[in-house]
Structures are given as C-alpha cells and as structure tokens.
Amino acid sequence: MITNLDSFKNDIKSSIQAQSEVLRHLALKIHASPELGFKEKKAAEWLIDYLKQNGFAVERGIADLETAFRATYGTGKPVIALVGEYDALPEVGHACGHNLIGTASAGAAVASKQIIDNFGGQIQFIGTPAEELFGGKIVMVQNGVFNGLDAALMVHPESGVSTATTTALSCVTLYVEYFGKESHAASDPAEGINALDAMVIAYSSVASLRQHIRSSARVHGVITDGGKAANVVPGHSAGNFLVRATDLNYLEELKERVLNCFRAGAQATGAKLEYRWDSMAYHPLKNNMTLAELYTANVASLGLQIQIEDKSQSFGSTDMGNVSQVTPSLHGFIAIAPKDVFGHTKEFAAAAASEAGLQGMLNAAVALGMTVADLIVDKDKLPLVKAEFLNSP
C-alpha cells in the first residue's frame, strides 16, 4: 500500500530526476570556478538564479555578508531550512566538495515545493558563505538568521561510508602577545626581559597540559613572532593557539587551563601577557537523532549503505555546530569517494566533479527532500525533533 507520505517521497525522487541535468551542470560550473570564502559571488548568483527561476523569493546580503542569501518559498509554519555552502579552498579548489552541498540543498528545496503547495509552511534555502576560512554561519547565527526555524538540514560529501551524524568540536582561537624589554643579548642581558622565553615556557606548558586533557579535546598553535635578531633579547613575541572540545563546558574549563600556561610564561620571565579570545568561536555540533534517523532511513531507501553514527574518531569543527545550538539540525554525509581519499586534497576535489560525486549530490538532494516530506507530511515528527532539541544539553 502506498501511503500519502510514500507518494510524496516518490514525487521528490521524480522531481530531482527531472532536474538532474540542471543540477549536475550547476555543480560542475561552481566546481570549475572555485571562489574563496566571502568571495563566492558567482556561485551565489548561480544558485540564486536557479532558485528564482523556480519561484523562490530571494533576499541577498543577509547578516551583512555580501555572499549570504535566503531564498523562500511559501509562508507560515513550519519553516524548514536547507543549508547550502559553496566556498572553495586556496590552491586545491573544491577539495571539500561544497559545490555539491549548495547544489544538493538547492535541488531539495525546489523538489520540496510540492509539499508546501499541499501542506503550507515554508522552505528556505539559506546560502551560507565561507565555511572553510571564516565560519560565515557563526556571524549569521549571531545575527539571528537561524532563529524561528523548525529544522535546518544539510548534507556534506564524504569519503568511505555515508553517515547521519558526526562529532564536530567547539573551537576557539587564542591570540597571545608578550611584551618584554629589549637589551643587548651579550653585553647587557641582565637589563632584558625575554618575551620569547615567556612564549617558549607557555608552549612547553601547553604540551605538558595536553597529556592530561580528554582524548577528544585538542590544543595546538604556532609562534608567529619569536624576536628579530639573535643578539637582541626579544622584547616582543606572539602566537595563536586553537582550543577544541566536544562540549562548551569543557571548552570553558580548558580555556582557563590553557591561559594558565601563558600566565606561567609571564610569571617566570616578567614579560607582560596580553591575550584575546576570538569572538568567532565554533560551537560543537548538537546532533538531532530524530533527524538523523529520518535521513538514514531515506538514504537506505535509495539502496545506499549508511551508518547513523560516525565511528571514525576523526574530529573537526564546523560552523554548522553554531546553527545546531539554535535550531534542530542535520549535518549528514554522503559518500562520494573511497575512504583513502581525504578531504582538502586534489583527489577529493576531483571526486567532487566525478560521476560518483554528481550521483552523490543527486542522492543527497533526494534524501534531503524526503526528510522534508517526513517533517511536513507526518505531523508527529516535528514535535519529536523539537522535544529532543529542547531536552538535550
């Protein structure tokens, strides 16, 4: 027996099939013109053209970001957002496959129109620039772009196996400087205050600290100024360090412990410490298991392999984490390459324009559209998604 929901899911499939040539062309065009974060003018315009041609109303430059936009179809509640990325990396181009993310979400948004026509509510495509280099979604969350949504969905290309969840760490940058006193390193060393020594003490302290933190946490950094001449006691040193953790409470604890390492450098040498935590902190990804289960079932229904959980123990950070703290979110993955093809390499960039990449993008579009159908056609699902969001830390 074909239920109402099944028939809408079949319509999603037919709609993506009907658009498949346009979507392939769009993904390849974005791939062939890689643009860095906040400079994705062509990619944003191409996605906007496609969404406008399909009846979406577009607001450009949201959150004061030139290449961010929102395309809306329908009115009222519920509001389901499909999130699109389209930025590339320096040197290696679309080596994270964001050309496929923007296109899959746009295809899913257009395919979901028929659900809105039947049940009401809104589909939004939210174009989010600069995932790689700056974390555009962090600014967009701070500006309230993701408030008032019932769910935000996206799918990222992956190597190996498709998954519905991932561990993405919170991450914040610490900028540090020490101010000491220059003096002749041989004739007047007693007059100097060594800012490089302060930094080296701090660096070694961080290395010692690292043995005694949770295995999922990360602290790493570089020294960007260690003095200018070997015969001058360095009067200035600088560096920046990243602190990452799976939850925000532990991040706060770790930030204080890392800072103590830098205080130790100042204490030991007499150099003055100045520091600043970046306001653009990445938040951890709060996986919504209700959304993840729906996505998993939809991917599996296409005859593809998928695991609900990511067992790789390979942790990164994503600005979708910040979105997931304000609205129930899906950050699913679709496999487009064998597992030995790593992200951010030329090999992955080639996969993002390969037949497997394009097929993965089309499958992701179908699975996202089907998930929209689950959320709008089956009235029981969104309350579960929301309850889980409110009850999880």
Ligand SMILES: [Zn+2]
């Ligand atoms: Zn990426």
